[in-house]
Amino acid sequence: MTLAAKFKGPGWYRAALSIPLGILFGLGLTVGVRALYGYDPLFDGDAITTVALISTPLAFLVGIGCFDYWFYWAAGKPTREEDHSSHGAHTWKDYFKVNTDHKVIGIQYICTTFVFFVLGGLMAMVMRAELAAPGSQIVDPNTFNGLFSVHASLMIFLFIIPVFAGIANYVLPLMIGAPDMAFPRLNALSFWMLPTAGIMMVASFFAPGGSFATGWTAYAPLSTETPLGQTFFTIGVQFAGASSIATALNFLVTIITMRAPGMTFWRMPLLVWANFTTSLLVVIATPFIAGSQFFVLFDRALGTDFFNAAAGGDVLMYQHVFWFYSHPAVYIMMLPGFGIISEVISTHARKPVFGYRMMAFSLMAIVVLGFTVWAHHMFVSGMFSWLRVPMMITTMLIAVPTGIKIFSWIATLWKGVIHMTTPMLFALGFITMFTLGGISGIVLAVIPVDIYVSDTYFVVAHIHYVLFGGSVFTIFAGIYHWFPKMTGRMYDETLGRIHFWLSFIFFNLTFGPMHLVGVDGMPRRVADYAEEFATLNALISVSSFIFGMSFFIFLYNMISSWRHGPKAAANPWRAHTIEWQVSSPPPIFNFDEIPTVVGGPYEYGVPGAQHAIFKATEEKREPVAAE
């Protein structure tokens, strides 16, 4: 390819050109408008940055090639045959291009999000170093506030939410017997918006005045008054949110319109159910966080008075709008994990999921209830006091559908043939640790207790029990479980077990004592604390370092197994769901022929039961699963 062609075609060369153009556009627009209105000074750094933060990512997306096809379509050019030139990866370089293959996008998602996990984790390590002793250790309070804000934002918006989207991207179309997602190009766009959002959040550390430092909740009016770094959050979240809405829409359409023949809703694997319900949450709730951040952005950039109490604005409105998204968001961060656990437990315990229909119904119950509880984050916010008790009741009721899930998983283990593989270990770790985190949630929901422990380390303990012991454990379970399918290689079981036990033990030593310091009166979001909490905090910090180190084992295992691990069979776990009935890794177009679904997904122990058959293969009487 000639150099000129490289700059013309989609890819990094063109992106390298378009990014500066995006910045210039932001600069030009701002200066132009300011000149028009006669503002002084003409060059206002904050205004330019704000506009450039929107225009530059868009320019990057155009440059890298997310919109090429649509531009072509919009211009009304004659329809062209799909040549599949951007589908599938032939070399590792293809993973760095705009690709429409859901399997490639899945891997792109998972690798990118783990990069942000490491970054967010390293920030947590710095925080723990600062908190190892009272007084000031290594960072000043402003940096500290920035660290936990960026830590949480990365973990939530760039790790948990998208990594689930990544795992589902890879396995969900295979599971329902679809050749790809419904909108492959939209799928690619969703992915490419992510690194943009993440880089923006990390880059805020270089903004004058430091990174955004108002917590991941960014309460107004603090967030409308802090320096420029806040804008990086306000806009970054919009990109992450748009990405997540687009993916959810894609999942919903794929699940509704592209299931294989015979795949009724009641034959769908629970992972598909989980992503179906999660996507409903995303589509309905995410626009609210977009709204909340628009208000903040307008207050910052246009001088509006949404949160200016003196001019009729309402400060608590921010919290209502924010939590109307962010409470459902905690289920967005948990339900896909529930799906993974159902797959892992039934496969590795070799039993049908107990109460399959109730499992699906309880997911839906959580979705519905999840929209009615947002104000449990606002018991001490000074909001309408009549709203507290109804919210307490609905919040506590969520224990019922969640309990159904926990108990059904345990009943699935009962009388199974349990293989203690690494995914199974993480699944068991999840069941127990999430129960603990869930119960501390119920404790928080009781208003008089919450009035006392809100904004203390007790909440921090809850957060990490549900998000690490809950979500991250399910992610590890899922990654280990589908590693053979995604890479065609087996991971190292011994290293996997060591990884599990180290993280399980030091997870508890890190976050368990936080319950104690919290109830004893240590507030969250402080760089410095009273002497009496020193001992426990030292213990927490030391444990957290070892906990962090345990991640190296995972990393080593993944990388070395991917390169040199033993080749994996098509179906090493002898599972029934469709993704295991194709080769590992799957063919580039998933199937030569769409399978036909003939039974439930988990008919373990039922003689002769099959979930799906390939008619042509069946006729030739070849075994479906090459063992």
Place this chain on the structure above:
Amino acid sequence: MAIYGLIASVIGVVAALWIDWFPPAAVQEAKDIDTLWDVLLIVSVPIFVLVMVVVIYCVRAFKARPGDMGDGEPIHGNTMLEVVWVAVPFVIVSVLAVYGWIVLDDIEAKKPDRLQVEVRGQQFIWRYEYPNPTGGKEKVKSYDLVVPTGRQVEFNINTDDVIHDFWIPAFRLKIDAVPGITTHWRATPSEKGSYDVLCAELCGLGHSTMRGSVRVVAPEEYDAWLSKTAAKAAEEG
């Protein structure tokens, strides 16, 4: 298994109750809250233990023997069991919610003749205003928080800038100071002493330094302090 579960639950509950969770209490309302907490522990620990014990039992009893390639029994469900594990948590959380509600009503009950103290948050310090002992309209302003025992105090909380949160751990209560509105909480100090006052809502750079203290004193001592402060304020004009 049931035996192990029972033993573990008892040990767990005893251990949980033995832990000294809270900082010392200085108000009458604290007792209700601390009891509620203990009840929550007594309910929560057995639920967690139940899950733990059954999981550990399953792992021990149903672990695959090396080379066992068989499947488990194809049990798809059990209506009876499922009804039980819907009904029991439902009852538990309903009872807890009602109990929580009752406690909430109790601790928020207003008593007549309560002392009104205005609290103003500002980055990064608390200021207070007391009723004038001479009956004048002018409030007595101070950076110190002093309250008498035996009389309910109502804190009316305001802020000059961003959101803060007025929290006295020994009093167990907290609420945000919100721009544009006044929030309240009430407590009846009962134990003399000096306790921490904290800001519990992220309010910027100095959030972690926004700490102060409250002195709970005998009513006479409070009156003396107030007159002195009022006099001093008048003097300074």
Place this chain on the structure above:
Amino acid sequence: MESASISAGHAAGSHDHHGPPEANQSSRVDAQMLGMLLFIISEVMLFGAFFTAYFFTRVVNNEPWPGDGNELPVAVAGVNTAILLSSSFTMHWGLEGAKHGNRRAMRIGLLATLMLGTAFLAIQINEYVSIGFAISESAQTSIFYGLTGLHGAHVFIGLTLLFFATTRAFRGHFTEKEHRGVEIPGIYWHFVDVMWIVVYTTIYLI
């Protein structure tokens, strides 16, 4: 990583010439149509967030609307409403044309919709210029500009989509069978219209 793409059944390198199997269509609803409907749901929620701001200021805090001394040009906006409403009819007309293979009707319908929509935007911008209060004056004015501006942005998106559809219509695309490219922007356009009725009622009328 290379291995992730090597399929079991095919010889490496040959898979470019072979496409995916036809997906099974498991629902009567068309994928694009469903996608647009879901997108509209999330758009409705975005408006919901802005209406929450409106609700808090106007209902919960009972602030005067639209603020002391501010007047809203109800009549002009009413005419504008009529303009936008009639564009829904021309849109429908254009789509009917596409469905019945009547290219002329389709093109005229689309062009008329484009023009009416542009007129709406122009009148709205004129309203902003002459309304006499600024966005930063009070929460009420912020919300007024916020909601009408958000709607205006949606009109703009709708117009862009329609512009593409019109371009394609004039370039000879769309047939009796294949008219999704008109139908789907059309649905969006009707949504923008209905949303305006809600905005107009809440902001101007009550």
